[in-house]
Amino acid sequence: MGNEVKKLCFVIGSLERGGTETHLKRVLPLLDRRRFKPSIFCFVRKGELASALEEKGVKVFEPVLFSSLTKHSALFKPLLLVASIFSFISYLLRNKPDVVHFFLPASYLLLGPISLLHKKSKKLMSRRSLNVYQQKYPAFIRGIELWLHQRMHGVIGNSQQVVNELKADEGVPTNKLHLIYNGITVRESSLSQREQIRVSLNIPPDRLVMTIVANLIPYKGHLDLLNACGQLPTRDWILLIVGHDSSSIQGELEHLVEQNNLQDCVHFLGVRNDVTDIWASSDIGLLVSHEEGFSNAVLEGMAANLPMIVTSVGGNAEAVLDGETGLVVPPHSPEDLANAMKKLLKDNVLRHSMGKRAGQRVRQCFSMESCIEGYEALYNQLFLEN
Structure with missing residues (x-):
C-alpha cells in the first residue's frame, strides 16, 4: 500500500441518529490515522452526530446550498437534489479520495453512478439490511442497484444472511463480497451504578x-411487543422503550398501552444519550424487528450481560444463539414473543446464565477491535490489488 495516507470518503444521507450513523460515529475515529484519513459527505445535511465526529478530526461535508434552502426543503427539493450532485462532484474533484464508500441505499442509488466518473478512486458499498426495502421501489431502481454492484470494487454485508442474499439474489461475485460484523466497545458497570440508574x-x-x-x-x-406484553400474566415488570418517534406512531402505541392497562409498566423514554446506562439497569433485552441487517442494539444489550429476545430476521440469530445467550422467536408473532418473555421473567437462574454467556460472546466475537481490523484489512487489500 505504500507509506502515503489514503483518503477515505464515506457517503450517507445525513448523520441523524440511527444504527448506521452511530456505527460510523464509532468506527471512523478509530481508523489508523497513520494510514487512513476519513471524511464524510452527507448529501442531505450534516445531522445530529456530525459534531461528535468533527470533534475527533473527521471532516463532514454537506451540499453547499443546504444551509440557505433548508427552511424551504419541500419547495426546493429538486434544487437540493441537483445541489447534492454538484456538491459531490466538487468534493471528488477537490479532495481526490482514494476510496468512496457508500452507506444506505439512497446514497448509493443517487451518487453511486456519479462516483464512477471519478476513475482513480476505489468504490465500495455497505449493505446493512436485507433487500426487503427494494420491494417499494420500481423495477428499474433495482436494476440500477444491480448494475452498480458489478462496478464496485467491493460489497460489504454486516451479517452472513445479508452476504448470502447479495450473492444469491443480486448476483454479486464472491470475490467482491466481504463480511464485516458490527463491533462494540464494552463498558463495565458496577452494581452500585445499576442501582443509581434505576433510582x-x-x-x-x-x-x-x-x-x-x-x-x-x-x-x-x-406493536407486536406491546401486544405480547398484554398477554403476560403479571405486572411485576417494567418495559423501557428508547428511541426517536421517527414515524409518528407513539400516539398509536400509547393507545395500545392504555387498551392493555399497561400504563404503570411501559415507559417511553424517547432519545437518550445514556443508552449504555439504561442497558446496565435492565434484566432482559429485546429487539423484535420484522426486518434487520445486524443490530448494534443487540450487541449493546449483550455487552451489558443481558439475555436477548430477538426475532429471527437478518443477523439476529448470528449474534444471539437460541437457548444459549437468549431466545430467538419468529417475527410478527406476539404469542411466541410473550412465551419467551414469560420464560425469562420467571426463571432467575436461566436469565442470569444466558446473560453471562451473552456477555462472553460479544466480547469474543463482536469487539470493536475486530470490526476496525476488518475495515482496515479491506482497504489495504484494495490497494494491494491495484
Missing part, C-alpha cells in the same frame, strides 16, 4: 426491567 428512572427495586432500543418505526415491531 434515576424511578424504577422500584423489586421490578424486572425489559428494554428495547429502536426508533419508533413500524418495522421495528413495537
